[in-house]
Amino acid sequence: DDSMQEVRQETKKNKRRISKPVGIALFYMVCAATAAMVILHNNPLADKPTEDLKKICACALLLLACTIFGIYYDRIFIIPKELFQNRELIWKLAKNDFKKRYAGSYLGFLWALVQPVVTVVMYWIVFDVVFDTRSQMVASGVEVPYVLFLTAGLVPWFYFSEGITNGTNALLEYSYLVKKVVFKISVLPIVKVISSLFVHLFFIVFAILIFALMGKLPPVQIIQIGFYTFAVICLVVVLSYLTCSITPFFRDFGQIINVILNVGMWATPILWDTTTIPNIPNWLNSL
Numbered sequence: 001d002d003s004m005q006e007v008r009q010e011t012k013k014n015k016r017r018i019s020k021p022v023g024i025a026l027f028y029m030v031c032a033a034t035a036a037m038v039i040l041h042n043n044p045l046a047d048k049p050t051e052d053l054k055k056i057c058a059c060a061l062l063l064l065a066c067t068i069f070g071i072y073y074d075r076i077f078i079i080p081k082e083l084f085q086n087r088e089l090i091w092k093l094a095k096n097d098f099k100k101r102y103a104g105s106y107l108g109f110l111w112a113l114v115q116p117v118v119t120v121v122m123y124w125i126v127f128d129v130v131f132d133t134r135s136q137m138v139a140s141g142v143e144v145p146y147v148l149f150l151t152a153g154l155v156p157w158f159y160f161s162e163g164i165t166n167g168t169n170a171l172l173e174y175s176y177l178v179k180k181v182v183f184k185i186s187v188l189p190i191v192k193v194i195s196s197l198f199v200h201l202f203f204i205v206f207a208i209l210i211f212a213l214m215g216k217l218p219p220v221q222i223i224q225i226g227f228y229t230f231a232v233i234c235l236v237v238v239l240s241y242l243t244c245s246i247t248p249f250f251r252d253f254g255q256i257i258n259v260i261l262n263v264g265m266w267a268t269p270i271l272w273d274t275t276t277i278p279n280i281p282n283w284l285n286s287l
Helices: 002-040 048-073 078-085 085-103 111-132 133-139 147-169 185-213 220-244 251-269
Strands: none
Touching: 002 048, 048 251, 078 085, 078 185, 085 185, 111 147, 111 185, 147 185, 147 220, 147 251, 220 251
């Protein structure tokens, strides 16, 4: 029996040794493929020097990511391993968190849908009907209905801001679970992110319907929504882990995040187009 246990332990160790180089090799292959697509991509409407600078920066970031991944492979995979092992618990907590948010109200989860729709409608009335932003965009060469431009910008922003806000306060809200020694607190930020994702998926479908009804639905580019959804989830999860680790030690950090998100709402071209602003810096117009 002892010899069999030793054989099993040695087999497990060998599997770990094999899995690490394989994991690193797969990551390097993905980075190499991404770098190849970045280098081969050609935008005929873009400024050539600016486009080359973007490609150099992108390849440098990919090289830095490969270096960090290879050095800190074991540390990087601690959290993904815990998330995978507790995937059923994460799903249950995410559903309970979503239900708890609107428990006791007559409309229930419909309130999660009403507020963003009302916000989009109000922005559309103010910027398109009152300030006539649509005519300014047409004059600058953007032939897209403003409501589509608005929806395409606000739908991702709603999820981004809600996911980060909820993820930042995850450890404080679930403090009763944090105090339990056996509980893996690493699952809490992603619980908040998945809870916010339920509403976001509805609004992705909502946006697709609006584009389809107005005859502006791209036939091929629509498949990029899958990549976008995965990318935005990864971004929100990473930022949530960073912010939620600071909040318990600095309670004002949550308010700072809210201020930054409010500034980002108006500082980034979500509601306005860069080509409609006079004297805009060239570096901002190239983004």
